[in-house]
Amino acid sequence: MDNIVIIPWEVDELTHEFFVPDYINTLAAEVLKHYSFQVKSVQVVTTKPDKGGAIWKLETNAGPKSLKLLHRRPTRSMFSLGAQKYLVEVQKARVPGIVQTNNGQEYIEAGGKLWFVAEWIEPLAPVTKDLEGAKQLCYALGEFHQLSKGYIPPSQAEIASRLAKWPKSYGKVITKMDWFRNIARAYKEMPASQSILNVVDTFQEQARKSLADLNQSSYLSLVEQGNKSWGLVHQDYGWSNGQMGPNGMWIIDLDGVAYDLPIRDLRKLISGTMADLYNWDVTWIREMIRAYHEASPLTPELYELLMIDFSLPNEFYKNIKEVVYEPELFLNETTTQLIQTIVDTDQSKWPALNEIQHDWRK
Amino acid sequence: MKILMVCTEKLPVPPVLGGAIQTYISGTLPILSKFHDVTVIGISHPSLPDKEIMNGIQFVRVPGNVLEIYREEVVQFIQNNSFDLIHIFNRPRLVMPIRGAAPNAKITLSMHNDMFNIEKIDPTEATSVLKEVSNIVTVSDYVGNVIRTLYPESAPNIRTIYSGVDTERFLPGNHPKMREIRNSIRKQHGLENKTVLLFAGRLSVNKGVDRLIQALPQLSTKFKDLALVVMGSKWFSQDEVTDYVAYIKALAKRQSIPVVATGFVSPSEIQKWFAAADLFVCTSLWQEPLARVHYEAMAAGLPIVTTARGGNAEVIIQNENGLVVENPEDPSCFAEKITTILSDKSLMKRMGIRGRELAVANYEWNRVANEILEVWHQAIEAPSTNIHNELESIQTQLTNETHSETLEVYQKVELDNEFSKQDMLDKEDMVDKKNKKDKKDKNDKVDKKDKKDKNDKVDKEDKKDKNDKVDKEDKKDKKDKKDKVDKEDKKDKKDRVDMKDKKDEKDRVDKKDKKDKKDKKDKVDMKDKKSKKDSVDKKDKKDKKEKKEKNNKQK
Numbered sequence: 008m009d010n011i012v013i014i015p016w017e018v019d020e021l022t023h024e025f026f027v028p029d030y031i032n033t034l035a036a037e038v039l040k041h042y043s044f045q046v047k048s049v050q051v052v053t054t055k056p057d058k059g060g061a062i063w064k065l066e067t068n069a070g071p072k073s074l075k076l077l078h079r080r081p082t083r084s085m086f087s088l089g090a091q092k093y094l095v096e097v098q099k100a101r102v103p104g105i106v107q108t109n110n111g112q113e114y115i116e117a118g119g120k121l122w123f124v125a126e127w128i129e130p131l132a133p134v135t136k137d138l139e140g141a142k143q144l145c146y147a148l149g150e151f152h153q154l155s156k157g158y159i160p161p162s163q164a165e166i167a168s169r170l171a172k173w174p175k176s177y178g179k180v181i182t183k184m185d186w187f188r189n190i191a192r193a194y195k196e197m198p199a200s201q202s203i204l205n206v207v208d209t210f211q212e213q214a215r216k217s218l219a220d221l222n223q224s225s226y227l228s229l230v231e232q233g234n235k236s237w238g239l240v241h242q243d244y245g246w247s248n249g250q251m252g253p254n255g256m257w258i259i260d261l262d263g264v265a266y267d268l269p270i271r272d273l274r275k276l277i278s279g280t281m282a283d284l285y286n287w288d289v290t291w292i293r294e295m296i297r298a299y300h301e302a303s304p305l306t307p308e309l310y311e312l313l314m315i316d317f318s319l320p321n322e323f324y325k326n327i328k329e330v331v332y333e334p335e336l337f338l339n340e341t342t343t344q345l346i347q348t349i350v351d352t353d354q355s356k357w358p359a360l361n362e363i364q365h366d367w368r369k
Numbered sequence: 370m371k372i373l374m375v376c377t378e379k380l381p382v383p384p385v386l387g388g389a390i391q392t393y394i395s396g397t398l399p400i401l402s403k404f405h406d407v408t409v410i411g412i413s414h415p416s417l418p419d420k421e422i423m424n425g426i427q428f429v430r431v432p433g434n435v436l437e438i439y440r441e442e443v444v445q446f447i448q449n450n451s452f453d454l455i456h457i458f459n460r461p462r463l464v465m466p467i468r469g470a471a472p473n474a475k476i477t478l479s480m481h482n483d484m485f486n487i488e489k490i491d492p493t494e495a496t497s498v499l500k501e502v503s504n505i506v507t508v509s510d511y512v513g514n515v516i517r518t519l520y521p522e523s524a525p526n527i528r529t530i531y532s533g534v535d536t537e538r539f540l541p542g543n544h545p546k547m548r549e550i551r552n553s554i555r556k557q558h559g560l561e562n563k564t565v566l567l568f569a570g571r572l573s574v575n576k577g578v579d580r581l582i583q584a585l586p587q588l589s590t591k592f593k594d595l596a597l598v599v600m601g602s603k604w605f606s607q608d609e610v611t612d613y614v615a616y617i618k619a620l621a622k623r624q625s626i627p628v629v630a631t632g633f634v635s636p637s638e639i640q641k642w643f644a645a646a647d648l649f650v651c652t653s654l655w656q657e658p659l660a661r662v663h664y665e666a667m668a669a670g671l672p673i674v675t676t677a678r679g680g681n682a683e684v685i686i687q688n689e690n691g692l693v694v695e696n697p698e699d700p701s702c703f704a705e706k707i708t709t710i711l712s713d714k715s716l717m718k719r720m721g722i723r724g725r726e727l728a729v730a731n732y733e734w735n736r737v738a739n740e741i742l743e744v745w746h747q748a749i750e751a752p753s754t755n756i757h758n759e760l761e762s763i764q765t766q767l768t769n770e771t772h773s774e775t776l777e778v779y780q781k782v783e784l785d786n787e788f789s790k791q792d793m794l795d796k797e798d799m800v801d802k803k804n805k806k807d808k809k810d811k812n813d814k815v816d817k818k819d820k821k822d823k824n825d826k827v828d829k830e831d832k833k834d835k836n837d838k839v840d841k842e843d844k845k846d847k848k849d850k851k852d853k854v855d856k857e858d859k860k861d862k863k864d865r866v867d868m869k870d871k872k873d874e875k876d877r878v879d880k881k882d883k884k885d886k887k888d889k890k891d892k893v894d895m896k897d898k899k900s901k902k903d904s905v906d907k908k909d910k911k912d913k914k915e916k917k918e919k920n921n922k923q924k
Binding site: 082162163164165171182183186189190193328331332333334 | 434435437438441488574579583610612613615616619620623
């Protein structure tokens with residue numbers, strides 16, 4: 008078992024939806040020997056074949072549990088597991104508790120990765136897909152951010168922090184716009200190439216302005232307050248990782264948590280929802296921000312950063328960045344239409360942002 | 370003297386996985402160990418024993434990769450062993466913990482990157498570090514200047530020692546030892562009768578090889594039979610095809626000039642590719658300390674085109690051994706410099722010969738080792754740093770406590786700095802004098818060395834050591850390479866990326882189709898706010914995976 012190293016695996020038409028390679032299932036069985044509960048059934052519920060991660064649902068004599076194989080570096084996973092433990096034990100957050108091994112450990116290392124068992128919370132139900140649901144998500148996110156403050160990772164964990172990396176990640180967006188342009192030029196006979204060339208300058212200019220605004224903002228002084236005082240972002244928060252359960256909203260899937268300015272999560276949730284609406288709706292944005300603010304008060308400085316983060320061409324970037332992989336497939340007619348949708352939605356973004364720009368400066 | 374060299378937490382020594390710092394240490398060790406009792410502490414690797422004595426040098430290998438883990442291992446080792454001098458490589462953040470464990474040792478710090486920048490080390494800690502070290506060695510003037518600018522008080526203690534190259538391993542392609550290798554590599558990769566441009570380095574945004582690929586169309590209009598060789602390990606890796614690698618592959622695919630990717634080349638084999646090439650191009654966009662590849666290219670007798678970034682241009686004498694691109698962001702600037710060299714065959718030849726001369730005269734490991742010996746001597750002579758007594762009293766605390774307490778020690782150290790001012794002034798005086806003397810010494814020494822070089826006794830012994838070492842490394846490297854190649858082959862066959870793309874493509878099409886169908890209706894619905902489970906609901910369907918997670922996923 009010591010020599011096995013877990014690596015990503017392939018899925019194709021022949022493998023079923025929840026395929027996990029045998030050697031990983033064998034490791035899973037080994038891992039479960041370290042726990043005191045008796046396993047009645049094991050069922051794969053999620054896989055990340057491209058990264059080498061998976062989740063199983065366990066029925067045990069001590070109730071339902073989840074077994075999770077974390078695909079990240081072990082020292083990185085230690086950071087997240089420490090956070091989950093802190094949130095549950097110290098802050099009593101509605102986050103699944105970690106089940107300890109027979110030796111009182113939070114995790115088992117096998118196949119070069121960390122595995123852990125957590126409580127399976129039942130029942131959990133997604134919030135309704137309307138503004139009320141969106142507000143519930145935002146409020147729960149604010150609570151999560153508040154509770155995550157003060158977390159100190161265990162000494163052997165690496166410090167996962169995105170706090171000081173905003174300018175770098177904005178810079179990356181600007182750089183990749185060059186890539187999109189260069190690829191569109193190199194593959195100019197493809198249907199979507201011209202669509203990219205038509206809009207990439209505009210979006211790159213938006214990103215440049217965002218970075219300039221970031222550099223002019225109070226960002227650096229906020230960074231100086233340090234990791235611990237800001238707490239953690241979830242990084243993958245949305246309609247599936249925040250769900251209604253016993254005593255309120257529960258937040259699950261914490262393995263990507265990192266120190267950061269918390270409004271990064273809020274920005275992603277709102278801009279993703281606006282993309283789903285195909286429209287930047289001022290009422291939705293305001294109400295979502297307000298719901299968040301009730302749980303985790305926004306300062307004018309944070310609000311300013313939220314506005315700046317909105318101003319990045321997030322949707323264009325997120326949807327087009329795949330072009331570098333197999334451009335001869337990606338640059339098809341469907342992508343042309345996708346770009347059109349993004350451009351259309353972007354039309355309503357700027358009036359909406361203008362309207363709410365000064366909400367927090369009164 | 371008993372000396373401990375502390376490597377970084379990233380790569381093992383000897384450089385079985387490559388690495389500039391690791392190469393620097395390995396290149397100088399055979400000479401350094403003749404004069405001193407040297408121990409090297411670094412990270413463990415499956416191919417290397419955790420403890421060994423090789424050619425009189427003690428190697429200690431401990432878990433690493435993460436600085437925090439490595440730091441504790443190093444501190445523990447130092448607590449149990451005593452040294453006159455500890456030479457720390459590229460990790461200023463190790464200085465204070467090491468000082469805590471070795472209150473009386475002199476500390477020398479080698480800087481290979483901008484690790485003193487504020488995002489790398491807290492200024493408070495940096496200031497303490499600069500007071501604790503006797504001297505700082507940098508791999509280029511650029512690296513030293515960055516530290517001087519940030520911390521002017523460090524200026525008198527900083528000295529550049531350029532890295533070196535094994536000029537007997539890196540040889541021009543027309544050298545009798547290399548001719549066959551050159552021909553066979555060129556034949557194997559369809560490069561016969563081609564003029565081969567070589568890029569060697571990480572395939573990353575910073576290293577900028579995309580600019581060179583973009584310069585190819587311009588070059589192809591002027592030169593027939595050009596080829597570009599990209600020597601970097603990630604090209605074929607299925608494990609971590611970064612966006613950047615995908616990007617340059619997508620560009621390379623569209624070139625009329627063939628782009629040959631070598632894939633992973635073992636550190637012990639890279640000289641073969643240098644020998645197979647005709648012109649070396651370094652495309653770095655970032656403020657690079659000074660890439661080793663320049664020395665290797667010079668030793669291999671290749672004209673160099675490099676960038677005016679960081680320290681790279683420090684080893685280029687314009688028009689003698691190469692040309693410098695002032696604006697590397699712009700691909701046409703590369704095209705221009707490359708054209709200048711390629712269109713003048715006699716210039717091209719002269720540059721190659723001159724590069725080889727410079728490598729032999731200035732960049733052999735002997736010279737590097739001699740300069741390090743000088744620095745060590747200087748460190749031992751330097752006054753003790755002043756705060757160790759204070760640290761000694763709290764050292765017992767450190768022994769049993771975790772690193773968060775270690776941080777408190779730094780703070781304590783910082784508070785005590787007032788005591789040190791007079792000492793510091795004294796020290797600076799002495800160091801100033803020493804620096805002047807050292808400069809003179811150095812010049813004398815270099816002069817003498819140049820004359821005597823080939824007959825040097827040390828040299829001969831060194832060669833023997835080197836050969837022993839190279840033999841051993843070769844064996845290891847061959848095994849490593851084979852393992853790696855086997856692994857990559859397997860992965861290649863499976864072609865995971867293709868699969869992923871197919872799946873992504875399918876997802877994308879599904880997503881978009883559904884989006885289109887629902888588009889108008891959803892908009893209206895959402896506006897009405899009457900239908901409670903409208904468009905977001907429908908969007909759920911667009912992504913099977915997301916839905917699956919929603920219903921099932923839990924921690």
